[in-house]
Amino acid sequence: MQFTNPEGGEYQAEHFMKIDEVKVWFNMTKMIRTCGRELEIRQLIARNIKVNVEKEGYVFGNSNISEVMKQMEKNINVWLMMSMVMMRIKKTRM
Numbered sequence: 070m071q072f073t074n075p076e077g078g079e080y081q082a083e084h085f086m087k088i089d090e091v092k093v094w095f096n097m098t099k100m101i102r103t104c105g106r107e108l109e110i111r112q113l114i115a116r117n118i119k120v121n122v123e124k125e126g127y128v129f130g131n132s133n134i135s136e137v138m139k140q141m142e143k144n145i146n147v148w149l150m151m152s153m154v155m156m157r158i159k160k161t162r163m
Contacts, residue, residue, distance in 0.1 A: 074123070075136040082121040085133045089117035 070088045074080040096109035124130045 072137075074121075074133045075140065078123075078125050078131075078133060078136065080121075080123045080125075080133055082123065085121050085123075085137060087119045088115050091115050 070091060071084040072086040073083060074085050092112075092114040093110060094112040096111050099107055099109050121133070123133050125132075
């Protein structure tokens with residue numbers, strides 16, 4: 070599994086992280102019982118993780134990891150807003 074560097078930066082490597090093996094164990098009973106509404110991860114194992122940390126400039130500038138974190142925070146905020154809207158829709162239908 071490879072995660073590419075953010076767009077717009079001039080990075081040397083194609084990816085900022087590479088993981089050779091990922092194993093995830095789910096609580097299948099809970100997932101079936103809730104019809105997939107709840108997902109419980111019992112165990113997550115990642116092996117052979119390689120991370121490339123690069124900066125846009127020699128001394129100053131953002132790193133590729135900080136750019137990825139900014140994008141993740143923005144995506145989480147959008148997801149939270151969408152889930153709040155869905156909860157309100159659900160309450161008005163009841």
